[in-house]
Amino acid sequence: MPPTATYEKLLDAAQDVIQVRGFNAFSYGQLATTVGISTASIHHHFPTKNDLGEEVVRRYRVRFNGVLEKIRTECSNPAECLERYCAEFVATMESGGRICLCGMLASDYETLPENIRREVRLFFGENEEWLAAILDKGRRDGVFRFEADASDLAITFFSTLEGAMLDSRMFEDHSRLRRTIECWRGLITVAV
Amino acid sequence: MPPTATYEKLLDAAQDVIQVRGFNAFSYGQLATTVGISTASIHHHFPTKNDLGEEVVRRYRVRFNGVLEKIRTECSNPAECLERYCAEFVATMESGGRICLCGMLASDYETLPENIRREVRLFFGENEEWLAAILDKGRRDGVFRFEADASDLAITFFSTLEGAMLDSRMFEDHSRLRRTIECWRGLITVAV
DNA sequence: AGTAATCTACTAATTAGTAGATAGTCTGTA
DNA sequence: TACAGACTATCTACTAATTAGTAGATTACT
Numbered sequence: 001m002p003p004t005a006t007y008e009k010l011l012d013a014a015q016d017v018i019q020v021r022g023f024n025a026f027s028y029g030q031l032a033t034t035v036g037i038s039t040a041s042i043h044h045h046f047p048t049k050n051d052l053g054e055e056v057v058r059r060y061r062v063r064f065n066g067v068l069e070k071i072r073t074e075c076s077n078p079a080e081c082l083e084r085y086c087a088e089f090v091a092t093m094e095s096g097g098r099i100c101l102c103g104m105l106a107s108d109y110e111t112l113p114e115n116i117r118r119e120v121r122l123f124f125g126e127n128e129e130w131l132a133a134i135l136d137k138g139r140r141d142g143v144f145r146f147e148a149d150a151s152d153l154a155i156t157f158f159s160t161l162e163g164a165m166l167d168s169r170m171f172e173d174h175s176r177l178r179r180t181i182e183c184w185r186g187l188i189t190v191a192v
Numbered sequence: 193m194p195p196t197a198t199y200e201k202l203l204d205a206a207q208d209v210i211q212v213r214g215f216n217a218f219s220y221g222q223l224a225t226t227v228g229i230s231t232a233s234i235h236h237h238f239p240t241k242n243d244l245g246e247e248v249v250r251r252y253r254v255r256f257n258g259v260l261e262k263i264r265t266e267c268s269n270p271a272e273c274l275e276r277y278c279a280e281f282v283a284t285m286e287s288g289g290r291i292c293l294c295g296m297l298a299s300d301y302e303t304l305p306e307n308i309r310r311e312v313r314l315f316f317g318e319n320e321e322w323l324a325a326i327l328d329k330g331r332r333d334g335v336f337r338f339e340a341d342a343s344d345l346a347i348t349f350f351s352t353l354e355g356a357m358l359d360s361r362m363f364e365d366h367s368r369l370r371r372t373i374e375c376w377r378g379l380i381t382v383a384v
Numbered sequence: 385a386g387t388a389a390t391c392t393a394c395t396a397a398t399t400a401g402t403a404g405a406t407a408g409t410c411t412g413t414a
Numbered sequence: 415t416a417c418a419g420a421c422t423a424t425c426t427a428c429t430a431a432t433t434a435g436t437a438g439a440t441t442a443c444t
Contacts (some may be wrong), residue, residue, distance in 0.1 A: 006389080024216040025303045027433065041390050043435065057330045099299070106358040107291070107299035111217045121362060147378045148371075155359060155368055156352060156375040163355030166298040167347060170313060176347055179340075183348040187379050198423080219399065233424050235401065 001028050006044050015056045019098040023053060023108040023116075049152040050113045060101045064088075064123065068130045078138030085131070086181045089161050093177050097169045103162035128154045135188075143189045157184060159165065199237050200225050205249045212291040215245060215300040217306075242305045249311040252293045256280075256315065260322045270330030271381065278373045282352050285369050289361045295354035320346045327380075336380045349376060367376070 013034045017026040028039040028049065035042075046052035067088060075081045092098045102123040109117060131154035138144035146153055159179060168176040205226045209218040220231040220241065227234075238244035259280060267273045284290045294315040302310060323346035330336035338345055352372060360368040 006387085010266075021302045022214070022216065022299060024214065028435085029432070037389095039434080040392080040436085044389060047436065103355075103358070104299060106362050107296060108214060109216075109358070109362050110213045117362075119252045124359060124362065146375075148375045152371040152375050156356070156372045159355030159359050159372055160348060160352040161355070162358065163295075163351030163353070164348070166295070166301070166354065167316060167351050168308075170298050170301050170316065170387060179344040180351055183338075183340045183344050189423090196423085220401085221398070229423095230425060231400085232402085232426080236423060239401090241400065 004036070004045075006037065006041075010037075010042060010045055010052065011056055014052055015060065015101060016098075018053075018056065019092075019104055020096070023106055024111055032038060050115060054115045054119060054142050057101065057105065057123070059114055059184075061119055061126070063123075068126070072130075077143065078134045078141060079143050080136045082138070082185075085134075089165060090174070090177060090181070093165055093174055097172075099165050099169060099181045100122050100162060105167060106162070111185060117144055122137070124158070128158050138188075143190055144188045153188075160184065174190060198229065198233075202234060202237055202244065203251060206211070206244055207293060208254065208290075210228050210245075210248065211284075211293050212288070214296055216303055219274065235338055242307060243303075246307045246311060249308055249315070251295065253311055253315045253318070257318060260318070264326075266324075269335065270326045270333060271335050273326045274330070274377075277326075278353070281357060282369060282373070285357055285360060285366055289364075291357045291361060292354060293360055295357060298354070316350070320350050323349055330380075331349070335382055337382045345380075352376065 012162060013031055014026060017030070017034075028042050032039045032042060042045065042052070046055065068085075071081055071084045075084060089100065101117060102120045105112065105116065105120045106124070109120065114119070128151070132151045135146070135153050135157070136150035139146065139150065148156075161177075164177045164180040167180075168174055194288045203343065204307045205223055206218060209222070209226075220234050224231045224234060234244070238247065260277075263273055267276060281292065284292060297304065297308065297312045298316070301312065304312070320343070324343045327336060327338070327345050327349070328342035331338065331342065340348075353369075356369045356372040359372075360366055
């Protein structure tokens with residue numbers, strides 16, 4: 001299954017709809033219209049909706065891991081790592097009021113099949129683990145200050161970002177997400 | 193339109209489904225089975241799905257405002273207010289892995305009609321305003337410490353709770369929400 | 385010749401919502 | 415008190431649209 005142009009277009013269009021409207025408000029019919037193809041042809045590339053859904057999330061997760069790796073290698077300072085990390089969420093938000101794909105799917109979680117649930121859990125776990133490492137290093141380096149377990153703080157921080165994206169989109173005010181990030185900077189950064 | 197028993201049962205059942213599975217994964221057909229009535233009878237009480245949805249959110253919002261008022265009058269200490277506030281979210285979470293109704297609807301936001309959107313925005317606004325007042329008072333009283341604008345911190349805190357509910361439910365681990373709340377306590381509480 | 389990608393045409397289920405009939409209940413009045 | 419009319423809640427039976435998915439033919443590339 002080499003990724004043809006149509007195959008990629010289907011993944012792109014599906015991801016787009018899921019990020020904005022959620023998994024249940026996305027259909028083969030609508031996708032067919034968007035891509036300019038028949039629903040039967042979509043079934044040729046992705047036998048079922050769950051197959052397509054799984055591949056959308058898997059691709060998103062793998063790409064995001066690439067970004068995490070890039071940030072880690074390019075920044076030495078944990079504070080800078082965190083800035084770049086947050087910038088990814090702001091960028092998603094500002095590209096048409098999109099929500100993090102997996103944040104969206106976390107809401108739809110109860111309606112998802114197990115293969116997609118697994119991918120979403122992986123995404124959350126990988127992000128929280130990455131954040132925990134950055135936060136912990138930052139504390140050891142003396143740039144961050146907090147009492148809690150770094151893993152717990154990572155969950156808390158990640159939850160804030162996912163929640164703030166929903167909040168910002170609803171009020172059509174992207175500055176809300178940015179202010180939220182600014183708040184966190186103030187809460188954990190050691191004054192210089 | 194005095195609220196009859198059936199009327200209330202419909203609101204209860206609808207709220208239940210929306211909190212667990214979202215607005216789009218809820219139908220008159222399923223609701224009819226749950227309540228033991230025909231779909232046509234549901235239309236008698238609520239002409240359209242949007243009418244039912246609006247009333248579910250309105251009732252939820254009004255009830256929640258009652259809780260906020262109760263907390264404010266019963267607690268003098270802002271730290272205690274915040275504890276009681278968080279306890280509401282933990283209780284929701286622990287009653288069958290429910291998500292805050294409006295947190296759920298914030299995800300579905302793009303697919304909602306304006307009458308329901310308005311209610312969800314009101315809920316968020318009222319909560320954030322209430323929290324901002326508590327946080328600000330706590331800082332003036334010397335029980336909380338933070339640099340940011342109290343309103344911004346309120347948005348940040350509220351976003352964390354909404355996000356953490358999704359996170360906790362997904363990992364089937366309610367302690368995640370509690371640990372998140374514990375983290376926040378550590379971040380803003382002045383040591384005694 | 386074989387394979388990949390597409391199509392038309394279909395199925396069976398589910399969706400929100402409507403039409404119109406049938407009970408049961410409440411109220412005002414003779 | 416008894417009855418007439420109105421109202422409330424429910425039902426069965428339907429419509430039109432949308433859903434995911436299938437069967438089988440056709441086109442086009444290799």
